Amino acid sequence: MLTYLLRRLILMVPTLIGVAVVTFFLIRVVPGDPVVVKLRADGAAVTEETIQAERKRLGLDKPLMVQFKDYMVGLATLDLGRSLWTENTVASEIATRFPVSLQIAIMATIIAVLIAVPLGTLSALYRDTWIDYLVRIVAVSGLAIPSFWLGMLMILGSLALFNWLPPIGYVSFFENPVANIVGLIMPAVSVGYRYAAVATRMMRSALLEVLREDYIRTARAKGVFRQLVVRRHALSNAMLPVVTVVGLEFAFLIGGLVVTEQVFNINGIGKLFVDATTRGDFTLIQGLILLIAVIFVVVNLVVDLLYAALDPRIRLS
Amino acid sequence: MANLAPTAPSTAAAADAIPRRPNAILQFIRQQPLGFAGFLVILLYVAFAVGAIWIAPYDPEAIDFSAMLAAPSPEHLMGTDQYGRDVFSRIVYGARTALAVGILSSLVGCSIGALVGAASGYFGGWIDTGIQRVVDIMLSFPIIVLAMVVVAVLGKWPVLGVDMNLVIAIALPFMPKMARVARSSTLAIAQMPYIDAARAGGYSHTRIVLRHIVPNIVAPYLIMVTAFIAQAILLEASLSFLGLGVTEPTAAWGLMLSGKSADFYREAPWMILFPGLAITLAVFAFNLFGDSLRDWLDPKMKG
Numbered sequence: 062m063l064t065y066l067l068r069r070l071i072l073m074v075p076t077l078i079g080v081a082v083v084t085f086f087l088i089r090v091v092p093g094d095p096v097v098v099k100l101r102a103d104g105a106a107v108t109e110e111t112i113q114a115e116r117k118r119l120g121l122d123k124p125l126m127v128q129f130k131d132y133m134v135g136l137a138t139l140d141l142g143r144s145l146w147t148e149n150t151v152a153s154e155i156a157t158r159f160p161v162s163l164q165i166a167i168m169a170t171i172i173a174v175l176i177a178v179p180l181g182t183l184s185a186l187y188r189d190t191w192i193d194y195l196v197r198i199v200a201v202s203g204l205a206i207p208s209f210w211l212g213m214l215m216i217l218g219s220l221a222l223f224n225w226l227p228p229i230g231y232v233s234f235f236e237n238p239v240a241n242i243v244g245l246i247m248p249a250v251s252v253g254y255r256y257a258a259v260a261t262r263m264m265r266s267a268l269l270e271v272l273r274e275d276y277i278r279t280a281r282a283k284g285v286f287r288q289l290v291v292r293r294h295a296l297s298n299a300m301l302p303v304v305t306v307v308g309l310e311f312a313f314l315i316g317g318l319v320v321t322e323q324v325f326n327i328n329g330i331g332k333l334f335v336d337a338t339t340r341g342d343f344t345l346i347q348g349l350i351l352l353i354a355v356i357f358v359v360v361n362l363v364v365d366l367l368y369a370a371l372d373p374r375i376r377l378s
Numbered sequence: 379m380a381n382l383a384p385t386a387p388s389t390a391a392a393a394d395a396i397p398r399r400p401n402a403i404l405q406f407i408r409q410q411p412l413g414f415a416g417f418l419v420i421l422l423y424v425a426f427a428v429g430a431i432w433i434a435p436y437d438p439e440a441i442d443f444s445a446m447l448a449a450p451s452p453e454h455l456m457g458t459d460q461y462g463r464d465v466f467s468r469i470v471y472g473a474r475t476a477l478a479v480g481i482l483s484s485l486v487g488c489s490i491g492a493l494v495g496a497a498s499g500y501f502g503g504w505i506d507t508g509i510q511r512v513v514d515i516m517l518s519f520p521i522i523v524l525a526m527v528v529v530a531v532l533g534k535w536p537v538l539g540v541d542m543n544l545v546i547a548i549a550l551p552f553m554p555k556m557a558r559v560a561r562s563s564t565l566a567i568a569q570m571p572y573i574d575a576a577r578a579g580g581y582s583h584t585r586i587v588l589r590h591i592v593p594n595i596v597a598p599y600l601i602m603v604t605a606f607i608a609q610a611i612l613l614e615a616s617l618s619f620l621g622l623g624v625t626e627p628t629a630a631w632g633l634m635l636s637g638k639s640a641d642f643y644r645e646a647p648w649m650i651l652f653p654g655l656a657i658t659l660a661v662f663a664f665n666l667f668g669d670s671l672r673d674w675l676d677p678k679m680k681g
Contacts, residue, residue, distance in 0.1 A: 079515060088531060205662035207612055209619050210635060210654035217647050226643075316520030320616050334523070335620050338530045346527065350519075357518040 069365075073358045078136075080354040084347050085132055089125065096121060096145070119145055132347070141348040146340050151348035154333060162322070162329035164234065165245055166314045169253035174307060176257040181264020181303075186291065188269065196261065203258025208317050212251035212324040219247075248325045252317040256310050263306040267299040274298075301372055308364035312357045406674055413670020419663035426473035434467035438629040447646045457648035459634070465648060469656045471629035476660060478540045479548065479614045479624075484606040487549030491556025492599050496591050498557065499564030500583070510561075513554040521551035521609070522616055529622045544623050548613050552606045559602060563595045601672045608664035615657045631657045 096115050116122045120131070135142055141151035184196035219225050234241040271277065272295055280290045318331035330349070337345040369375045407414045426433060435455075442462030450457040456465035498509040516524065528547035535542045567573065568591070576586050617623030618632030626633065634653035642649055 076515065079511075083515070084527070087527065201665060202658070202662065205608070205612075205658050205665060207615055207619075207632075207654065207657055207661075209616065210650075210657065213635065213643075213650050213654065216643055217650060220643055221647075312518075313520040316522045319522055319526070320619060323620060334526065335622070338526045338622060341530060346530065350523070350527065353519060353523060354515075 066362075066366075069362050073362075076358060077351065077354055081132075081136060081347070081351055084350045085129060088343050088346055089128075121145075141351070142344040144337075144342055144345045146337075146342045146345070151344055154345060155330070155348060155352060158328060158330050158333045161245075161327055162315075162318050162331060164241075165249050165252060165318060165321075165327070165329065166311065168242075168245060168249035169256055169314060169317070170307065170311055172249055172253035173256040173260050173310075176253075177260035177264050177303070177307075180257075181261045182268060182291070182296065184261070184265045185268035185272065196265070200258045200261045200265075203254050203261075206254070207320070208251045208255055209320040209324045211254055212247060212321055215247045215251060216324075245327075248321050248327060251324070252314060252321050255317060256307075256314070259310055260303060260306055264299065264303050267302040268295060271295045271299045297371075301368065304367055304371065305364055308360055308367065312353075312360040315353055315356070406670075410670035410674055413667050413674070416663040416666030416670065419659060420667060423473045423477060423660055423663070426470045427477045430471050430474055434464075434470040436464035436467040438463065438468045438471040439627045440464075447642065447649075449646075450648055456652045457646060459646070459649050460642060465634070465652055468629040468634060469631065469652060472631045472634065472653070472656065473660075475540075475624055475628060475630040476611050476614060476657075479544055480607045480610040480664075482540065483545040483548035483610045483614075484552065484603050486545060487552030487610075488556045488599060488603045488606060490549070491553035491602075492560040492592070492595060494553065495557035495560025496564045496587055496595065499561040500568055500587055500591060506561075509557070513557050516551070516554040517558075519551075522613060524551040525613055525617060526620075526622060529617060541624060544614065544617065547617070548610050551613075552602075552610075556599070556602050556606075559598050560595050563598055564591055567591055567594050597675045601668065601675060604664060604668035604671055608661045608668060611657065611664065612661050 096112055096119065113122070120128065123131075132142065141155075143150050144154050147154065180196050180199070184193045187193050216226065232240040232244060272291075277290060277294055280294050281287065285294075315331060315334075318329060319334055320331070321327075322329045322331040323335060330352075333345070334349050336342070337349060440463060442458070445454065445458050445462040447460055448454050448458040448462070454464050454466065456469065458464055459468075494509060498506045525547040528550050529543060532543035532546060573586065573590060576590050581589075614623055614630070615632030615635075618630045619636045621636055624630035624633050631653045635650060
């Protein structure tokens with residue numbers, strides 16, 4: 062077990078280095094110059110000398126390979142460099158933004174599981190009845206509704222029904238837990254709806270598959286009540302693929318956060334990524350891509366560990 | 379299929395097994411009513427895109443300060459925005475942007491992906507390993523993240539009114555997914571005796587891949603293309619919403635929801651309702667059609 066964990070952790074390193082190398086060179090093909098964009102942001106005229114001086118100050122005048130070497134040496138000491146725009150360290154930019162996004166992601170996951178497990182189960186148990194059709198329509202629409210529009214609809218809805226707009230600005234959970242949850246519930250639902258749709262479909266098909274198994278028929282034939290069969294025998298086995306989907310989608314939640322944070326004006330990782338892209342902030346983009354890659358490999362590892370914990374037949378080796 | 383046709387009338391069983399062309403469309407309608415409904419909605423959007431000049435009552439970019447934020451009325455079916463532009467006309471023209479970018483990027487992404495996947499499966503060895511490593515890394519990012527990086531890398535590059543940088547950005551995340559599917563189909567086909575025969579016949583690798591393998595992955599290709607059009611439309615809308623895609627004053631659904639439109643929740647909810655509805659309906663229709671097409675073309679892939 063411990064050796065397995067250690068080997069997986071070591072195997073992550075080449076993947077992450079690969080990601081870092083590819084992003085480094087990819088984003089430096091950019092025709093736009095972040096320095097020019099930054100200096101022109103104030104609207105003032107900029108001379109060629111100021112641009113050169115700024116490039117020199119930020120170390121962008123060095124040859125590409127030297128910059129690459131600096132970046133790699135930095136990575137080895139876990140130094141991600143400084144944002145070209147704010148000049149704070151990339152690590153601190155990410156650290157201040159991370160908690161909000163993580164909280165939305167966790168809330169979205171809880172919402173998704175709370176929706177998906179009961180709906181997917183109902184849909185599978187009442188296959189080809191109106192319940193099933195209704196659930197499937199809800200699930201398919203979850204894949205079609207853009208999450209930013211869903212967020213806007215919720216704002217419109219709360220305005221129309223309660224004449225209430227969700228408060229702008231983030232309150233820390235430790236300061237005021239109620240205000241914190243209330244403020245983040247709408248973003249969490251708009252990110253979580255799509256997530257729930259994916260998980261519901263998986264829950265349905267996994268349960269249908271399990272219900273066809275021989276041991277389910279045996280249990281029923283033996284006289285075990287249907288409810289008990291479903292709860293004890295079927296659900297626990299159907300949960301395996303659902304855990305995988307929920308886990309892997311968690312790593313992809315950043316995709317939903319990117320747009321949703323814009324709708325609710327939340328200063329999280331998603332908004333940071335949008336800002337970094339529009340500003341051409343190389344170092345910040347690099348840092349964020351690496352962060353997303355790290356989240357992905359870690360989540361994958363956790364899913365594998367969970368899988369082994371849930372299904373004793375699977376041995377980690 | 380074509381060379382089997384002459385034998386069809388002789389045995390009833392064979393005639394049943396071979397889908398004959400005139401019936402194929404009717405059969406699809408009968409077996410996949412939902413998919414057909416999706417197809418009709420797609421046709422409506424295509425009509426919008428092609429006939430925009432005749433269907434849209436106003437110029438989508440015409441600013442009219444006398445009719446700013448007008449509520450839906452017979453003159454402005456879906457109201458107007460903060461510049462007095464007709465929302466319905468912008469939605470009709472937006473279909474052009476959405477379909478052009480959606481269809482093009484899906485075709486580009488799937489075509490490149492299919493070729494890469496077929497090559498990966500056919501050649502095997504280190505080529506396969508290398509390609510699969512890249513595919514794995516690409517698949518570990520959400521599609522919007524990949525698209526955003528590409529948008530940041532490529533400058534604006536319009537060709538015939540379509541932003542090619544956007545098309546490439548949206549096509550890129552689809553390539554690894556298509557490559558996966560094409561590779562596994564190819565692996566199965568490469569085992570077939572006729573591939574050995576072709577190789578023994580001295581045909582070049584290019585010819586074998588293009589003439590003997592590619593035609594056999596047409597079904598998964600078609601399925602992926604329709605499925606990705608839905609995702610591409612959604613992705614284009616998201617990028618435009620973020621200000622990274624189509625730019626003003628071009629009519630695009632995502633753009634209609636972006637930036638300042640959020641200031642008008644109270645005054646002009648129609649500015650938010652209708653463009654979002656247009657996106658949702660389009661994605662829904664392509665999803666329905668794509669799912670039905672998959673069930674119909676390849677019942678084994680159902681699940």
